[in-house]
Structures are given as structure tokens and as C-alpha cells.
Amino acid sequence: MNKSKIAMIAAITVLSTAGLMTPAQNTVGTISNPTAITAYAADSVYTGNGYQLNYTVSGNSATVTGFKKTSTAATVKVSIPAKLGGKNVTKIGRYAFHSAAISECTMPDTVTALGEYAFTNCQNLTTITLSKNLSVAASGGYLFTNCNKLKTINVSGNMSDSSFLTTHIWVLNNCTVQGTYSANGYQLNYKILNANNAANGAEILSFAKTSSAASVKVDIPEKINGYDVKKIGVSAFKGAAVSEISMPDTVTTLATYVFNNNSYLTKIKLSKRLVDSTATGYLFNGCTNLKTVVASSEMDPAFYRHLDYNWITDLTYQIIYNDSYALDYKIIDNAVTVKKFHKISSADAVKVTIPTTFRGKDITTIGDHAFCDAAASEVVMSDNITTIQSWAFNNAKAMKKIVLSRNLIWNAAGDLFHGVEDTLEQIVVPPSENAKLFALSHMNDIKCLWPYIKQVTDPAAQNVYNSMKNAARITNPEINWNIPASGWAREEAKYQIAHYIHTHFCDYVTYDGSKPALGTSYCLSTGYGVCGTMARSYLLLLKTAGFHDDEMELIGAPGHELTGIKLFNEWYFVECTNSDEDSFAMRYQNEWYTGTAPGSYDGFVNRLPNYEEYYYYTGGAVTFDVNANSEAALAERYKAVYPRGDVNHDGVFNNADRTMMDQYRAGANVQPNLVMSYVRKQLNTNAPSYWL
Incomplete structure (x- = not known):
């Protein structure tokens, strides 16, 4: 030795x-x-x-x-x-x-x-x-x-x-650990005061970029060498070339100027344990490109005041709820819009509850595409929601249940629930007129709502019908409202009722082209509709009066719909957007489109291949090979020669034509030259396509 x-x-x-x-x-x-x-x-x-x-x-x-x-x-x-x-x-x-x-x-x-x-x-x-x-x-x-x-204990890197x-x-009292945490493209210098007590945590002192890229994304670790990261120190990221920062939920304190003049910073995720009382000033001073802030709903809401700089504009707040999902918010005109849903949880079923407010402002709007393709099984709206924008729930097939706000109002946005017609299983409509009318107008294609819509529609049709019948008993006592089972008397009663309802229909329902998404139930409930809902409403009233399904037709056209009714064993067009006399029983009129000058709307009725429906087409838009006896061929043959309604073919449309048609309707032996429709689409008035 x-x-x-x-x-x-x-x-x-x-x-x-x-x-x-x-x-x-x-x-x-x-x-x-x-x-x-x-x-x-x-x-x-x-x-x-x-x-x-x-x-x-x-x-x-x-x-x-x-x-x-x-x-x-x-x-x-x-x-x-x-x-x-x-x-x-x-x-x-x-x-x-x-x-x-x-x-x-x-x-x-x-x-x-x-x-x-x-x-x-x-x-x-x-x-x-x-x-x-x-x-x-x-x-x-x-x-x-x-x-x-x-x-002092120095550590050269990540242990x-x-x-x-x-x-x-x-065992070391008042000992400080300090060192460098290295990650992909950057380093973080840190210290741990009184490291003998692990509860004291680490403080990030400064940042250094080691990548050649113009900027990097920084993911601050939850722990450094066994200690929770609890503080980000004074000017730690001041002027740093950092585009995104994610801080763990262990962080409780941000010091002065921590992100000062970070012009690269566009997105930051905040710790849910941040509180306003432990944060000093000028945290985001000069962060002119900051656009997205991610935070937990559990974070102290008072902390958001540190983002209220004039140069931070168009900011999106992505708020995380229960580590299950996140909602993107934008503050617009002192109200909040839900812009996007994000699923975080790995669970199949995620229930989303939209809160009433954010940062003290009402959450009033679900924005366009907000829940598009969303993997949310249930969505519950607060009653502060008044507006849902276009495509908001487009193709959200995972959604099985939705609870509406009682204060939703109709808007001109379309296709709010496109793609969920067959997959949505439950719609909760609160007992309010606003919610009811919203559901009737924007959700009438969703199958699970059809029983509700029918429950609303049938009484509405009955109420309008009863009002008309009661008025007619005073003004037109000759009308037989009890339609006989068969024969000429049945046809005569049908004609009188159909004519009276058409004449007075627009006293109850007004055409409103600003609301194209409205359903029939909305039309009858509010008195406002468009061509399609007015046509369906008219047929519902005839059904209520006693017309059979095979005596009524719904005829579609590009941009328009009207009805067909069978009287005296012949079919007639009925235009329902107005109550003009010429709009009723237009068997002799080819160019029926309301508001178009005679001769200027060249159209025809033709059956689409593989479809059980008939549509009205403009001759100039589509070319069809049609049978020589079809209404299309007749229209093409007559349109250049005879004016609209010129059933006696004398070259003009006048009282003589009206007299001939009156005689024809009355069963007289006259032979007007008619442009026939030959449409034969039968309606099942118990089917959703009829009463929606």
C-alpha cells in the first residue's frame, strides 16, 4: 500500500x-x-x-x-x-x-x-x-x-x-442548482433556489436559440432535473426568436418583461395555475404578432388583462375544458363567437357545454364551421347563444344530442346541420318561440326532429284552415266545406275550396325571399314563407280540407316550386306565392313563372331519369330529347305563335280566353287548345318530404 x-x-x-x-x-x-x-x-x-x-x-x-x-x-x-x-x-x-x-x-x-x-x-x-x-x-x-x-450546484445539461x-x-441548506436545459433548436438557462426543498421549483432565466432557423417553437418542460418549473424570470424571452411557446401547468409566476418585444411570437399556451396577483407588468409588451392564446378554463380570468394591448389585435383564445376539449373564441363587437372545437380526450364520447360568458362578455354566436366534422357526442348551448352561422355543425356525425338555446333566432345562414340528418339522435328544443322557430326553419331535414315538426305543423295548418273556413261561411256561404266522397259534387266542392284557399292564402302567408331556409311549419306558424314552403303549406290546407294525396302534386323547378291539383279529372298548375286569379288552375299556361313577362320564360316540365319527381327547366339552359306529345314539345310549338293564356288561338289573350276557360271549368263542351303538363307525382302527406 x-x-x-x-x-x-x-x-x-x-x-x-x-x-x-x-x-x-x-x-x-x-x-x-x-x-x-x-x-x-x-x-x-x-x-x-x-x-x-x-x-x-x-x-x-x-x-x-x-x-x-x-x-x-x-x-x-x-x-x-x-x-x-x-x-x-x-x-x-x-x-x-x-x-x-x-x-x-x-x-x-x-x-x-x-x-x-x-x-x-x-x-x-x-x-x-x-x-x-x-x-x-x-x-x-x-x-x-x-x-x-x-x-451552488451546476449541471451541464439535462440529467x-x-x-x-x-x-x-x-441535506444542503440554501443551495442553488443552476444549469442549461437543452431541446431541439434552443436552450433554457435555469436556476433552482433552495434546491434542498424540491417543492421550491425551477425558474427559467433566459433563452438561447441554437437552430439556424429564423425562429423556433419552445416547449417548456414540466420538470427540469426532477424539479417543477414554477417561474419564468425577468426578461427571460425578451426579444427571443420564438414563434410558439407552450408552458406547463406547473408555472405559477411570470416576471416583468418576460416576453417583451417578442415580435416572432404568434401563439402561446399559458399555465392554468397562473394568477394575476403573482404576475408583474409588461408581460407581452411589443408582441405585435401574437394571434393565439391557449389557456385552461381553470386559469384566473383576471390574468387576461395582461393581453390587453392596442397592438395585440384579432386575438383567438383557445380555452381548454377539463382536459377533454377546447373551444376557440373571438371577441367581436363586445360579444364572443365560438370559432372552432378541438377534441383533446381520447374518449369516444365528449360532451361540450358552451358557457354563458368569456372574459365577462356574453358568448352569443357559434361561428361558421365551428363544429364541422367535430368529434363531440353532445353539445349543450347556453341561453346566451342567439346565432349559429353557416356550416356550423356540418358533417358532425359523432354528435348524437344537441340542446338548443331558448334565445336562438333565425338567420340567413344555410346548411347549419348538413350531413347530420341521419346521425343526430336527439334535439332538445326549449319551450320558447325563438327556439321552436329556429328548429322548424334550420333543422327540418334532421330525421329525429320530424315527429316534433309534425306535431307543430299539423295544428298550425288546422288553425289556418279553421280561420279561412270560418271567414268563408260569412263571405262565401255557398262553398261546401264538407267534400263529398266521389262524383261531380266532390270535384265541384274541391274546386270551390281550392279556389277560395288560394284567393285568401296570401292574407295568411306573405312571401319573404330573405328567408329561403324556412320550413313549412315555420311558414304556417309565422305567416312568412317562400315558394317551396308556401306550395307545401297550400297542399297541407287542401289535405286538411279533405283532398286525397293522389289529387295533389308538388312540382319543383330551378329556383322555384309550385303545386299541381287534380280537378274534374284534369291536372292544373297552382302558383302559391300570390293569390292572383291567373295563378290558379293554370292548365292553359305554360309560362307560369310569377313576375316574368309573357313569352320571356321558355320552360317545360319533364321527368328526370331515375327520379320520381318532375322539374321545370328553362329551355335555354338544358336540352332534352322529349316526346312529341309532351308538354315540352307543345310549349316549343306554341310559344312563338300564341301569347300566354291564348287558349282560343286568336293571337291575343283577352276576356274571350277567360270565358272559354270558365266554361271549360264548368264542364261546358268547349275545346281550348291547352298546353298539357301530364305530371303525375303523387304525394304521401304523411311523409317528411311533404310537410317539412
């Missing part, structure tokens, strides 16, 4: 008998009797500046086994080399620096293990730089016992074993 080793063991024995080896209450490792230390064989010596290190080599690794000060100075600074004897230094052995007169020690990142008592009783040690590859499993206990002056520090430095 060499003399230096014998001297070290003797010194340890004296210290032990003097009572200096009593460790703090460290639970890692067991206390060994220093007098039992076995001498190392064949130790080699490395000479540093004022000191020597003893070491051994085994295989490809070297272990530091002892220290000797050679300087006359009271203490020395030690830098352990990465290699000794040509091998990586992987371990600092048991008692290697016990009671050593060192003030600072730096170890290389090759070191993975520290033996028991490696730095015990180094009472002059103030600063140590640890290897980032140290392992708890490979190291012993009582590493820093009685190192009372050790106040491979994040539990090493919290396991071994709790």
Missing part, C-alpha cells in the same frame, strides 16, 4: 473517532465503518493544479479513488478529467474526496456513479459541477453530508436520471 493511501485511512480513522462522521438523516445508502476500508491496489496518480488524484483502471473505465492537496493554499479548485489512464472516468469512489480541502469541483459527463461518502465533510466546498449522467441506482449515499458551505438531485442534495 502506498504512503498516501495509508495516510488517508489514518486520517479517516481519526475523524471517525472524533465524531465527525455522523451523517445527516440521509436515507440513501448505509453508513460503513471507515476503519474497515480496504486499500486499493495499484493506484495511479493524476497531477492537477495544486492537487493529485488517485485512480484505478478496470476494463474500459477509470475510477477516482482519492485526493491529495499539494498546494500551500488553504483550498484548491479541482477539475476531474474525462479520461484517466486513457479510459473514461465513470466513477468517483467511496470517500474519494472525504474531508478534502477543495472549494470547487468539476466532474465530466462521463461520470455515472458516486461512491458512498464521496464528498462527505468537504466543509470548504462552495461550488460543484455534476455530471449530467449520474445515476441514483449506481451511486451510494451520504454524498454531501456536512458540506455546509456548498451553495439522464432526473431524480438524482432531489435524492441527494436535500
